[in-house]
Amino acid sequence: MAYGFHFLLFIFSTFSINLHACKETERSSLQSFDITLSTSIPLNWTSGNCCHWEGVSCDLGGSVTHLSLPSKRLKLKGGNFPSSSLENLTNLIHLNLSHNSLSGSIEPSSGFFLYLSHLEVLDLSYNFLSGELPLSLPSISIRIVDLSNNNFHGAIPSSFFRQASNLTSFSVSNNTLSGSIPSSVCLSSSPLIRLLDVSFNNFNGSISHGIGECSQLKVFRAGNNNLSGFLPEDIYNATMLEEVALPYNSLYGVISDKIVNLTNLAILDLQFNNLSGMIPQHIGKLSKLKLLFLHFNNLEGSLPPSLMNCTDLRELNLGINHLEGNISTLNFSSLSQLSKLDLGQNQLTGILPSSLYSCKSLKAIRLSRNDLEGEINPEIISLTSLSFLSLGFNRLTNISKALRILGRCKSLVFLSFAFGFQGGELPAELSVVDFGGLQNLRLLSLSDCGFTGQIPVWLSKLKKLEVLDMSFNRITGSIPSWLGNLSRLNFLNLEANLISGELPKDLCRLPVWVSGKAATQEDDVVLELPVYGSRGPTVFVQFTLSYIPPAMDLKSNNISGSIPIEIGQLRLLRNLDLSNNNFSGNIPEQISNIKNMETLYLFNNHLSGKIPSSLARLNFLKDFNVSYNDLEGEIPTSTQLQSFSSSAFEGNPKLCGAPLSTECRPAKGKDAKDNEDSREDEDEDEYQVPWLHVSVILGFILGFWGFCGPLLLNKKWRYAYIKVLDNAQDRIYVMVIRCMAKMQRRFRT
Incomplete structure (x- = not known):
């Protein structure tokens, strides 16, 4: 009985193996396809039965039904997609060659689209395929087509x-x-x-x-x-x-009121268009809405109160529109899932709504560029995940209290109050950031608020700070040396304050500017909300701080002393602005070591001496100005420096050379030394006897009197000399007469 069972099992397994053996024509097609491929990891297509090959499946009749080779680093040796190698797989149901490096074009008329009549899934996404799409899809059975991330046109x-x-x-x-x-x-x-x-x-x-x-x-x-x-x-x-x-x-x-018909809508993204009108009043009926992006449009009117009924809302971005109304009348407490709120750059009024602090999931708040007022409530500390806060360009008060509150927020990465407060004194005590507060802060903007006081020492604890902007305030005192210990600091703007003292040498040792070691790309934090900027008419959107160039801006202060030679260590600095200060001394030669410099502004200071010739090596310099100093000598010759307007050098009376109209005296360098030597020789010649002139005059006197003297003193010699002259005159006269007679005879003949 057992022998009979094993015999039947052997017969069944043999039959099963033969039943699943692939067809020879399809095996040949797959081999032809394999020949066209170039891959660092060869496919395991060596056995006799192609149905057992990697990525290949067959039906019971041995026909290939599935070819799935995603993310295999496949490349093509030739220029065209090998359609002919696959068109014989007429029973193919599933084809997935996604996430490879396949290139070339698929001809619309090829058999690839004509003969795969059973195809249900076609996935060629994330390759480099090109060409036009065919007149129709290959199969009436086709369910899924993914041709994304290619070069089809x-x-x-x-x-x-x-x-x-x-x-x-x-x-x-x-x-x-x-x-x-x-x-x-x-x-x-x-x-x-x-x-x-x-x-x-x-x-x-x-x-x-x-x-x-x-x-x-x-x-x-x-x-x-x-x-x-x-x-x-x-x-x-x-x-x-x-x-x-x-x-x-x-x-x-x-946006039509009919949008409330879309009761299943979870994502509505219409950002960066030209939509106008009001947000539909009954938008709150979209109870499943999770993401609402309507920013960068021309929407107007007030925020509909029904919006607070979208209790599943995660992200709400209505920024950069013309919305108005009192924001404090809205009750955000029902939006318990809300993680990102952006209502910036509208015309909203009122005080900061306290109901926002009930949204415990909030990671980002932007209410900047509105007309809000009031103070920051201590309840904001309860938003333990808050990493992005932008409240600039409002009319808030009590900056000292605000910073003491926010100094206890441990998750903040981005904090901007630019033009958001109306005066006040910055808190100075170290306790502002006690209990580990602000230890993750990367950007701090306190510009344009009219703050007084000195640069607070608690900033020295912000070891991850990359961007510090305290421009356009009334900050006094000197630049503290401990700023040089902020190892990640990449952008420093102290423009338009009342800062005095000298530029500390410690600032010339910032690691990001010296070697870039602290600015690793792996540590580039992704912001919860984008930062917008513009280059001409183009608006760009950034989610990291890496777009901000390495820069030091100290212009319009009262900083004095010389520019330290250590500034040449800042090799990676791209923008340096020391203009409108009281710097004196020479422009250090070492400044030319900043090879990536794009902007160098030193105008309106008391700098003297010559412009270093080494500045001609700053090949990336786009903006340059040293006007209104006490510089002298010739402007160094280079493609860069001569390309700037003469206004970049004006106000230096002793400066000469292009692009100024003032021409220079003899050139500098070796020529100058030769000129100095020649001038010394000329000075020496002024005190030497002109022997050449003396000898010529003496020779003339001696020759004249040596010849004429005896004639005047000896009468016989004088008569003899006159007789010789008369005889010579007669001979010359006779010769001339004879020559004229001969010429007349020739003309007559």
């Missing part, structure tokens, strides 16, 4: 979704596709689609009617394109939508 053909009636997910984000967004995906072709992601492309025009026909659509992403026009009215009919993300376009018009 051109328009999506209107027939692309013609036979994709089972399509549920389509992503082509991060390509260079253009034209209009194909609304046909919803009208008749793919009614089952749940995800449509066409973000980060070059699509233009308006979002045409049809999106609302996608009754199953949950995620619609079309951000970072060139879309314009109104939000389509029928989008509010797609009631299954959970995410609508259309940021960084040029959409305009109002």
Whole structure:
């Protein structure tokens, strides 16, 4: 009986092995595909049965149904995607070659799209593939298509979704596709689609009617394109939508009140558009809303109180609009999940709402650039996760109390009060940061508040501080030497204060400026809210502090003394501004060691001597000004220095050379030494006898009297000399007459 059982088991296993053996044609196709690949880790495709190969699965008939090779570092040896190697896999259901380095183009007419008629999943994302999309998808069975993060270009053909009636997910984000967004995906072709992601492309025009026909659509992403026009009215009919993300376009018009129909909406991202009008009054009906991003638009009116009914809200960003109204009337206490709040740069009024302190999950608050007033409440200490606080450009009071309160916050990374307070004295005692407070602080901005007092010593405890801005205040005293012990300090701005004394040499030993050792990229903290800046018309968004260049700005103070030669140690400094002070002495030669210098301002001081010729080696210098000092001599010749306007050198009467119109006397250097030598020779010549002139005159006198003297004194010699002259005259006359007679005879003949 046992022997019979083992025999049957052997027969069954043999049959099973033969049943799963792959077809020879498909094995050859896979081998052809393998030949085109170049990879540091070879695929284990050596056994006879390809169904057992890595990433390959077959059906019971031995046909390859799955080819899944994501993140295998695959590259192609040739220039084109090997479509012909895969088109014989006609029973392929699942193809995943994502997260590799495959390059080349997929021809729209290739068999890859024509013969894979059973394909359900196609994932070629995160490669370097290019070319245009085919006229239609390869299979009526196709459910998921992911071609994101490649280099596909051109328009999506209107027939692309013609036979994709089972399509549920389509992503082509991060390509260079253009034209209009194909609304046909919803009208008749793919009614089952749940995800449509066409973000980060070059699509233009308006979002045409049809999106609302996608009754199953949950995620619609079309951000970072060139879309314009109104939000389509029928989008509010797609009631299954959970995410609508259309940021960084040029959409305009109002957000319709019909948006409350999207009761499943969790993410609404319309930031960086041109939307206007008011926030819908009943937006609070979107009870599942978690992320609401409407910043950088032209929205107006007051914040709707119903917004406080969105109790699941995690992030609320309505900044940089024209919103108004009294913020203190809103009750934020119901938003217990809120972690980020940005209402900055609006026209909000009132006092800081105390109900905010009930939102214990808050990590970031930005209420800057409004018209808020009042004081900071001690309850803010209860926000133990708070790392970003920006309250600048308001009318707050009692800075001393505010800093003593916030000095106990251990999680703060970013603290900005710029132009936020109206005067007051900075607290000076070390106890401000007792109990480990502010030990994670990276940025502190106290500029433009009219503060008095000296630079407080408690700043010396902020060992992670990278950016310190105390400009435009009334700070007195000298620059403390302990600033040089803040090993991470990268940006220091003390402009426009009443600081006196000398520039401490300790400041020239800051590690970030000397060697960059403390500025490791791994330690670059990601901010909870972005920092906005601009370069011309372009707005840039930064989530780290690494974009801030290494800079020292001490202009418009009363700092005196010489510029220390140790300043040459700051090799990584890019901007140095010591203008409008009382610095004296020479510009140190060592300043040219700051090879990365882009800005050097030394104007309106009492500097003297020559401009160091070594400054000509500062190849990255973009802005330079040494005007209104006591500098002298010739401006060093270099491509950089001569490219600046003459205004950068004016106010130095003893300075000469281009770009000034004042010409220099003989050149400097070796030529100057030669000129000095020649001038010394000329001075010596003024006191020497001119022997050459004397000898010429003596020679003339001796020659004249040696010849004429005897004629005057001896009568016989004089008569003989006159007779000789008469005879010579007669002979010359006879010779001339004869020559003229001969010439006349020649002309006659």
